[in-house]
Amino acid sequence: MTGLRYVYAVCRPFGTPLQAELTGVAGDPPRLLTHHGLVAVVSHVPERDFAEEPLRSRLEDLDWLTATARAHQGVIDALTVVTTPLPLRLATVFRDDSGVRTMLQAREADFRRTLDRLEGRVEWGVKLYADERPADAGTAADKPASGRDYLRQRRTSVRAREDQWQRAEEFATRLHETLSAVAEDARLHPPQNATLSGAAGRNVLNAAYLVPRSRSEEFVELVDRTKDETTDFRVELTGPWAAYSFAGEKP
Amino acid sequence: MTTPGRLPDPYGRDSGGANLADILERVLDKGVVIAGDIRINLLDIELLTIKLRLIVASVDKAKEMGIDWWEDDPALSSGARRKELARENAELRERIAQLDPGRDRQEKEA
Numbered sequence: 001m002t003g004l005r006y007v008y009a010v011c012r013p014f015g016t017p018l019q020a021e022l023t024g025v026a027g028d029p030p031r032l033l034t035h036h037g038l039v040a041v042v043s044h045v046p047e048r049d050f051a052e053e054p055l056r057s058r059l060e061d062l063d064w065l066t067a068t069a070r071a072h073q074g075v076i077d078a079l080t081v082v083t084t085p086l087p088l089r090l091a092t093v094f095r096d097d098s099g100v101r102t103m104l105q106a107r108e109a110d111f112r113r114t115l116d117r118l119e120g121r122v123e124w125g126v127k128l129y130a131d132e133r134p135a136d137a138g139t140a141a142d143k144p145a146s147g148r149d150y151l152r153q154r155r156t157s158v159r160a161r162e163d164q165w166q167r168a169e170e171f172a173t174r175l176h177e178t179l180s181a182v183a184e185d186a187r188l189h190p191p192q193n194a195t196l197s198g199a200a201g202r203n204v205l206n207a208a209y210l211v212p213r214s215r216s217e218e219f220v221e222l223v224d225r226t227k228d229e230t231t232d233f234r235v236e237l238t239g240p241w242a243a244y245s246f247a248g249e250k251p
Numbered sequence: 252m253t254t255p256g257r258l259p260d261p262y263g264r265d266s267g268g269a270n271l272a273d274i275l276e277r278v279l280d281k282g283v284v285i286a287g288d289i290r291i292n293l294l295d296i297e298l299l300t301i302k303l304r305l306i307v308a309s310v311d312k313a314k315e316m317g318i319d320w321w322e323d324d325p326a327l328s329s330g331a332r333r334k335e336l337a338r339e340n341a342e343l344r345e346r347i348a349q350l351d352p353g354r355d356r357q358e359k360e361a
Contacts, residue, residue: 004288010283069274069275069279072278087278089282089283092285094287095288099288103287107285190350198272199270244277244281248283248284
């Protein structure tokens with residue numbers, strides 16, 4: 001098959017073969033392109049979707065973007081099982097294998113440095129959600145007897161909501177400190193858009209933690225324990241991810 | 252060669268995949284940025300990410316609009332509006348940087 005080359009990740013050579021049924025973004029199985037002791041994980045993609053012009057409009061098609069992002073992530077996940085991949089951003093595309101080799105060579109030193117730094121580590125995502133519903137939803141529904149009553153109810157309701165945000169913030173800060181102490185590194189990401197995530201409640205903390213594989217079980221247990229500490233807020237754990245949030249060079 | 256240690260079972264991904272926001276956040280916005288032969292403007296991707304994160308009113312609406320899902324947005328509907336797009340992007344970037352100092356690192360790489 002001809003076409004363009006889509007690169008998912010760069011890693012060191014690994015012994016275990018990828019799952020045979022694994023397919024990449026355009027249904028083509030990913031293959032390994034080795035150059036100077038670095039491996040680019042590559043699959044073939046058609047020009048009709050991935051050349052410059054079509055790609056631009058494709059990226060704005062939410063269904064296409066979703067399918068492509070999931071397929072990209074599927075390959076990265078499979079790699080994370082067998083090695084420590086350096087994940088590249090979605091839609092990193094070259095004309096042919098030699099373009100990929102040239103890139104590997106040009107960035108060789110960077111790749112080696114980052115791969116060394118991330119070796120044997122994975123990323124865990126932790127999010128904290130607070131209920132959007134005001135704490136006193138029950139009483140607020142009561143019909144106020146007078147204007148003064150109304151104002152009193154309103155004041156109570158506003159105060160309850162403020163209290164809740166403050167407690168959420170305190171809980172988030174404590175949670176982040178606890179988890180950062182176990183993790184090697186941490187990143188705070190902007191809260192997620194509820195429409196995209198489909199998650200209930202307001203996302204008050206969206207963090208990523210870099211954790212050695214050997215300490216991952218401990219980290220997961222720690223998160224589980226904090227889940228039990230609160231009934232007011234929801235703690236959500238995702239992972240293990242490839243170390244996406246830590247793949248860039250340190251500032 | 253890498254010998255991965257034992258990992259706990261995946262979390263948050265049992266039922267057919269992680270939530271879309273988790274995946275897009277990572278594959279669009281994180282990871283290593285390399286300029287391939289196919290040059291998608293980095294502004295396009297960044298703007299896409301920012302739109303998804305901050306502005307998109309609803310996915311349903313976006314789907315209704317199909318591939319022109321933000322066609323009614325003057326900053327995006329025409330390639331001739333690069334300048335306006337760049338300005339808007341710079342502003343949004345500044346806002347994001349205030350929210351997330353860690354992002355600076357990626358901007359520099361890009």
